[in-house]
Amino acid sequence: MNPLFGSVFWLLVTLGVLVTFHEFGHYWVARRCGVRVLRFSVGFGKAIWKRIGKDGTEYQVAMIPLGGYVKMLDAREGDVDPALAGQEFTGKPVWQRIAIVAAGPGFNLLFTVLAFWLMFMLGKPDLAPVVAAVPQSMAAEAGIHAGDRILSIDGRPVATWSDSMDAVANAMLGRDPLPLQVRGTDGTQRNLVLPLDRLPAGEDIGQYLDTLGLKLAPLPPVAATVLPGKPAAEAGMQGGDRIVSINGQPAAGYDDFQRLIPLEAAKSPHLHVIVERGGKAFPLDITARKESLEGQPVTWVIGVSSLEHEKAVLRYGPAKAFGAALQTTWNSAAATFNMIGKMLTGQASTKNLSGVIGIAQVANASASMGLGWFFSFLAMVSLSLAILNLMPIPVLDGGYLLYYLIELVKGSPVSERVMMAGQYVGLVLLFTLMGLAFYNDIHRFLPT
Structure with a gap:
C-alpha cells in the first residue's frame, strides 16, 4: 500500500x-440515566451518512473525522417540551x-x-533485546558490548527489543541515571548504569536515543543462504561462509556487506571477495548482476541472504x-x-x-x-x-x-x-x- x-x-x-x-x-450512560440523545455523530461538520434510529436518535458520520459528539436534550440550548423535561440533561x-x-x-x-x-x-512479533553500542557513545562508555542481552531495566524484567526501548525512552524524560542488567555473550551477567543525567535538556526522545547510542546488535556478515544459479553460488560460495572483505574493503557486519556490493559493483561488476570457512580464508571472484528482487528497484546482487535477528514473541x-x-x-x-x-x-x-x-x-x-x-x-x-x-x-x-x-x-x-x-x-x-x-x-x- x-x-x-x-x-x-x-x-x-x-x-x-x-x-x-x-x-x-x-x-450508553446517558440512556441508562434517562437522558434523551438527539444525535450521535462520528466526525464534525456536514453529514455524509445519517439515519434515524428507533429510539429517535439521529446517527451520522460527518466529513471532518477529527472527533465526534453526542448531542443530548439540553435546556441551555433552547426551550424544552414540558413533556420531555424528565429526559433533559441539566435537570x-x-x-x-x-x-x-x-x-x-x-x-x-x-x-x-x-x-x-x-x-x-x-x-506481538518482536526481536530479542540483544544490543550493541555505537563506538564512543554513552552506551559504550557505560559498558555495553556487542551481543549483550538486556535482562532488566530499573529492576523491571524486559523480554523484547520494543519493551526495552520503551523503558529507556520513559527514563529519558527524567534524565536520571538508569540501572540495567545485561548478560554478555560469555553468559556473565553484569549490572550497568546508563548516565542519562548527562543528556542535554530540551531535546526530544529521538535525539536522546541518538546521543545514547544504544542500538540493536548488528547481524554478522554471514551468508546464511546462497541461492542456486546466482553469481555467489557459481563462484563457489557456500551457506555459512563469513564475508571478510569485498575488493579489500572489510565487512564488519551484514550491513557493511549490503552497502559494499552495489558500491563496488558500480565501479566494476567483477568483485574480489574473501570469505572465511572452517577457520580458513578463501578468495572468490564473483561477477555481480543487476536484478529486481521481489518488486524492489533494480540493484546489483550476488544472490545471498543474511541470518535473521533472534525473534521474541509475547503470547x-x-x-x-x-x-x-x-x-x-x-x-x-x-x-x-x-x-x-x-x-x-x-x-x-x-x-x-x-x-x-x-x-x-x-x-x-x-x-x-x-x-x-x-x-x-x-x-x-x-x-x-x-x-x-x-x-x-x-x-x-x-x-x-x-x-x-x-x-x-x-x-x-x-x-x-x-x-x-x-x-x-x-x-x-x-x-x-x-x-x-x-x-x-x-x-x-x-x-x-
Missing part, C-alpha cells in the same frame, strides 16, 4: 474506532451528569485494556493475557502522566508531542507489522485520548467534570458567565496544544 494512502486509511480506521467507542460511552442529579461525562474517557480506558488483551493473546492464554493487559495499561498510564508532569515543569521537551500526521505515520507502520502491533498502537492512542479528555480544560470532558465537582461543593451550578469564559480559555489552550503538536510533526520532516 502506498505510504501516504496507507497513513490516511489507517488514521481514519484508528479515529473511527476510538471516537465511536468514546462517544458510545457518553451515549438530572449532578452525580448522573458526572457519570455521563466521565463515561467517554472511561470507555477509552476499557478499550485500552481490551486492545492490550487481544494483543497479548494474538502475540499468553486468555487469563494471563488479561492480567498482563491490566499491568501494561497501568504502566503506560503512569508513564504518560510522568511525561505530562515533566513537560509542565520544563524537565521534558514539548518536542515529544505528536499530532495527526505523526499518529497517521505510526498507524500505517504498526498495521504493516501485524495485528498484534496495531492493537498495541490502538491501545496507546485510546489511553492517550482518555487521559487528554480528563484534563481539567474547559471544552474537554475534564473541564465539565471540574464544573460539576464545583457544583457538588458549592451546592449550585457554575454560572453561565463563568462557563462561557472557561469555554474561550479552553479553546485557546486546546488549539495551542494542537498547533504545537502539528508544528512538531512538520518540523520532523524538515532537514536539520
Whole structure:
C-alpha cells in the first residue's frame, strides 16, 4: 500500500474506532440515566451518512473525522417540551451528569485494556533485546558490548527489543541515571548504569536515543543462504561462509556487506571477495548482476541472504493475557502522566508531542507489522485520548467534570458567565496544544 494512502486509511480506521467507542460511552450512560440523545455523530461538520434510529436518535458520520459528539436534550440550548423535561440533561442529579461525562474517557480506558488483551493473546512479533553500542557513545562508555542481552531495566524484567526501548525512552524524560542488567555473550551477567543525567535538556526522545547510542546488535556478515544459479553460488560460495572483505574493503557486519556490493559493483561488476570457512580464508571472484528482487528497484546482487535477528514473541492464554493487559495499561498510564508532569515543569521537551500526521505515520507502520502491533498502537492512542479528555480544560470532558465537582461543593451550578469564559480559555489552550503538536510533526520532516 502506498505510504501516504496507507497513513490516511489507517488514521481514519484508528479515529473511527476510538471516537465511536468514546462517544458510545457518553451515549450508553446517558440512556441508562434517562437522558434523551438527539444525535450521535462520528466526525464534525456536514453529514455524509445519517439515519434515524428507533429510539429517535439521529446517527451520522460527518466529513471532518477529527472527533465526534453526542448531542443530548439540553435546556441551555433552547426551550424544552414540558413533556420531555424528565429526559433533559441539566435537570438530572449532578452525580448522573458526572457519570455521563466521565463515561467517554472511561470507555477509552476499557478499550485500552481490551486492545492490550487481544494483543497479548494474538502475540506481538518482536526481536530479542540483544544490543550493541555505537563506538564512543554513552552506551559504550557505560559498558555495553556487542551481543549483550538486556535482562532488566530499573529492576523491571524486559523480554523484547520494543519493551526495552520503551523503558529507556520513559527514563529519558527524567534524565536520571538508569540501572540495567545485561548478560554478555560469555553468559556473565553484569549490572550497568546508563548516565542519562548527562543528556542535554530540551531535546526530544529521538535525539536522546541518538546521543545514547544504544542500538540493536548488528547481524554478522554471514551468508546464511546462497541461492542456486546466482553469481555467489557459481563462484563457489557456500551457506555459512563469513564475508571478510569485498575488493579489500572489510565487512564488519551484514550491513557493511549490503552497502559494499552495489558500491563496488558500480565501479566494476567483477568483485574480489574473501570469505572465511572452517577457520580458513578463501578468495572468490564473483561477477555481480543487476536484478529486481521481489518488486524492489533494480540493484546489483550476488544472490545471498543474511541470518535473521533472534525473534521474541509475547503470547499468553486468555487469563494471563488479561492480567498482563491490566499491568501494561497501568504502566503506560503512569508513564504518560510522568511525561505530562515533566513537560509542565520544563524537565521534558514539548518536542515529544505528536499530532495527526505523526499518529497517521505510526498507524500505517504498526498495521504493516501485524495485528498484534496495531492493537498495541490502538491501545496507546485510546489511553492517550482518555487521559487528554480528563484534563481539567474547559471544552474537554475534564473541564465539565471540574464544573460539576464545583457544583457538588458549592451546592449550585457554575454560572453561565463563568462557563462561557472557561469555554474561550479552553479553546485557546486546546488549539495551542494542537498547533504545537502539528508544528512538531512538520518540523520532523524538515532537514536539520
